[in-house]
Amino acid sequence: MSDLHDAMLTLGLSNRPKLAPRSDLLNQITERSADKNEVLEIGDKDFPLTINRSEINRKHKLVGAGCKITKFANEVLRSHRGHAAKVSGVIVRDGQIAGFEVKMMGKRFLAPKKDIVLMRGLSIPEDVYLNGADTVRVRKLLSNWIGQRDYIGTEWGGVEWLCFALARATNTVSIESAGWYKYKSSSRPDQDGKDWRYVLPHSSPLVSVNCHSLLHDSVWTLATTVFDTKNSIDRSKLPTPITHEDAWTRSMLWALETSRVLAKQGFSYERAKKDMQHRMTLAESLRPTLRQAMSDVKLALRLYFKDEPNHPRDQTTIVVADWGVATGSIGQWEVFDKDTPFAALHVRPSAFNSEKSKQAPPRRTKLRPGKVQPYRYADYVVLHEVLHSALYGDMAASQRNGGHDGKFKEMAKILGLPLRLAD
Numbered sequence: 001m002s003d004l005h006d007a008m009l010t011l012g013l014s015n016r017p018k019l020a021p022r023s024d025l026l027n028q029i030t031e032r033s034a035d036k037n038e039v040l041e042i043g044d045k046d047f048p049l050t051i052n053r054s055e056i057n058r059k060h061k062l063v064g065a066g067c068k069i070t071k072f073a074n075e076v077l078r079s080h081r082g083h084a085a086k087v088s089g090v091i092v093r094d095g096q097i098a099g100f101e102v103k104m105m106g107k108r109f110l111a112p113k114k115d116i117v118l119m120r121g122l123s124i125p126e127d128v129y130l131n132g133a134d135t136v137r138v139r140k141l142l143s144n145w146i147g148q149r150d151y152i153g154t155e156w157g158g159v160e161w162l163c164f165a166l167a168r169a170t171n172t173v174s175i176e177s178a179g180w181y182k183y184k185s186s187s188r189p190d191q192d193g194k195d196w197r198y199v200l201p202h203s204s205p206l207v208s209v210n211c212h213s214l215l216h217d218s219v220w221t222l223a224t225t226v227f228d229t230k231n232s233i234d235r236s237k238l239p240t241p242i243t244h245e246d247a248w249t250r251s252m253l254w255a256l257e258t259s260r261v262l263a264k265q266g267f268s269y270e271r272a273k274k275d276m277q278h279r280m281t282l283a284e285s286l287r288p289t290l291r292q293a294m295s296d297v298k299l300a301l302r303l304y305f306k307d308e309p310n311h312p313r314d315q316t317t318i319v320v321a322d323w324g325v326a327t328g329s330i331g332q333w334e335v336f337d338k339d340t341p342f343a344a345l346h347v348r349p350s351a352f353n354s355e356k357s358k359q360a361p362p363r364r365t366k367l368r369p370g371k372v373q374p375y376r377y378a379d380y381v382v383l384h385e386v387l388h389s390a391l392y393g394d395m396a397a398s399q400r401n402g403g404h405d406g407k408f409k410e411m412a413k414i415l416g417l418p419l420r421l422a423d
């Protein structure tokens with residue numbers, strides 16, 4: 001039994017049954033067992049790890065590095081704790097080091113990461129937990145918030161943006177908070193805070209995004225940790241998951257629910273909530289415009305250029321917020337990595353203000369001669385961005401083509417997009 005497991009039992013933390021005894025030689029490799037697809041169990045009770053022999057990378061840059069067996073090593077390596085060895089292979093999974101193959105006394109051994117420390121690194125094993133692919137993806141998407149960020153007291157855009165990043169990884173989350181915490185030594189009410197978490201209920205193992213917030217000195221500081229767990233969350237006690245097929249809509253529903261669970265104590269997010277709801281209504285009002293713009297652009301390309309639109313994604317989510325748009329722009333088309341199935345059409349809320357609306361004439365398109373259509377400035381922003389996407393796929397490609405080139409301008413004329421609204 002491992003030390004960690006002993007400690008957990010002492011603390012009453014574990015009631016897991018004992019695993020069946022296994023051969024002492026499982027993580028010792030002999031040169032004879034050379035089947036590339038052989039499945040090997042190289043972990044132990046507390047850190048189970050099954051690998052395929054083909055996962056051992058013997059060309060990794062750490063091969064040849066000196067290392068040492070840690071005091072956490074079990075099974076056959078238990079009797080070698082503290083011994084020096086050499087890395088002969090590295091097992092990498094989802095971009096994380098999962099374990100090592102080491103050479104010691106002329107033999108090769110396989111071990112999970114916690115069993116090995118590199119001589120030139122720290123002498124304690126760090127980041128020993130092997131997260132699943134879903135967690136690695138969420139961590140990458142939330143990299144802006146891994147570590148800490150702080151925001152001006154009433155600023156809510158950070159949470160909204162975080163939720164939108166999360167919406168690229170999942171359609172559904174459960175949101176819960178453990179409540180307000182208060183330190184005895186805090187001399188003012190603004191030195192305390194609240195934790196909450198987003199749990200991805202359909203992931204396996206369960207992915208948990210824990211958000212830790214603290215109010216102090218006119219800012220609130222947010223630290224986020226992302227990990228997965230097989231055993232520590234009771235799915236039946238998770239709050240009802242919140243889901244929506246449209247990415248920005250679901251991210252706003254999550255941000256609204258976050259404001260609700262936080263509002264019970266300490267924080268007041270009424271203004272932020274009203275603003276979010278208002279912008280959701282504005283986005284809703286642009287959806288018919290988006291559908292029509294998509295079909296008009298397609299029709300115009302076919303009729304006038306015998307061409308097809310170049311949209312790189314099938315789905316588009318409309319985002320009415322300031323955080324996704326470059327300074328100086330009113331709208332932006334954004335295409336994310338290949339694992340994000342949607343593109344985002346960002347429109348600043350100021351595109352809806354009355355001064356802008358005065359600049360927007362009714363729309364007259366050659367596709368429907370003789371017809372005029374009331375169009376707001378924001379509707380023209382949508383048409384404009386859809387045209388960029390249809391012609392070039394994404395903004396970078398569009399800029400390489402000079403942004404508003406001859407074809408763009410011709411299409412603008414056909415579609416009834418006034419050129420002075422061309423940016």
Ligand SMILES: [Zn+2]
Binds near residue numbers: 403404423
């Ligand atoms: Zn443009």
